[in-house]
Amino acid sequence: MILFVKLLLAHLLGDFIWQPNAWVVDKEIKKHKSIYLYLHILLHGVLAAVLAGEIRFIPYAVLIAVIHGIIDIIKLNFQKEKNKRTWFVVDQIAHILVLIGVVMIYQHNIIINFWQDNAFWILITGLLLLTKPTSIFIKIIISIWAPESQNSHQDNSLIAAGNYIGILERLFVFGFILTGHFEAIGFLLAAKSIFRFGDLNEAKERKLTEYVLIGTLLSFGVAILTGLIVQSLLLQLL
Known part of the structure; x- marks a missing residue:
């Protein structure tokens, strides 16, 4: 549970606290061509690795960063002005589910019947x-x-x-x-x-x-x- 809390904190820091509005605007305009998208992905990976506090978690932090980037790219390419709110909710739910999945895999608790x-x-x-x-x-x-x-x-x-x-x-x-x-x-x-x-x-x-x-x-x-x-x-x- 504490691992999920740490990863959730990393997500909040990376997606809200330490993501300037300029990054968000640039990503919405340039989408996958925006350099800030990849800085954003890197930031999430670093935060997840640092807050997890375990060297063996680094590959999982990379996995979180990569999937986070894929989700963001999908959102950037499909969201329109009229459905921004919907895509924001879907995007955040997807990120949280990824964190839950990674924690389950890392802690060898994959199967929940x-x-x-x-x-x-x-x-x-x-x-x-x-x-x-x-x-x-x-x-x-x-x-x-x-x-x-x-x-x-x-x-x-x-x-x-x-x-x-x-x-x-x-x-x-x-x-x-x-x-x-x-x-x-x-x-x-x-x-x-x-x-x-x-x-x-x-x-x-x-x-x-x-x-x-x-x-x-x-x-x-x-x-x-x-x-x-x-x-x-x-x-x-x-």
Whole structure:
């Protein structure tokens, strides 16, 4: 675990702290022809080797640097202005997965049989249930109460922001339950109520207030129920 933490630190230093904006701009313009791309790759390799602190890790540091460069080249050649955010997320996830893979290989822990790990499947099912499936379920349930003026308020909102907020709050509640921090759920609900108060007060519509309240309670209710069920199933595996 400590090796992964060190490699993650090396990645953060190389990709964010010690990468000037001038390098980023030059890479986006010249792509694989940019000298800064290769300096960036070299920096990642050096940082991984130095922070790992073991001479025998040097070949693995070279492997990390090479794969990092390949991922960056793919991103630079396929990203456009309209999909930069998507490629940034994909790029970072790919780099993290590479670090995890290298750590597993280095520590001779290559095979992890997820297919026979019941706890893994229970957790994954619970997590996925609280994302889009629950959003659709709640949307269908409360659609009969949707106020007509709701659409007028969406014009001033971020696209699909409400959906993502709902998913995040359910995942937070799920995590709080599994870690035994039930008091944090009350804090999260209170924080959301405070932020929503201004919007609802401005709307001055009882129907909209009730509509939002029903959606919030359903969201928290499903998250709490799912968390308790998953927690119970995990305890049975012990």
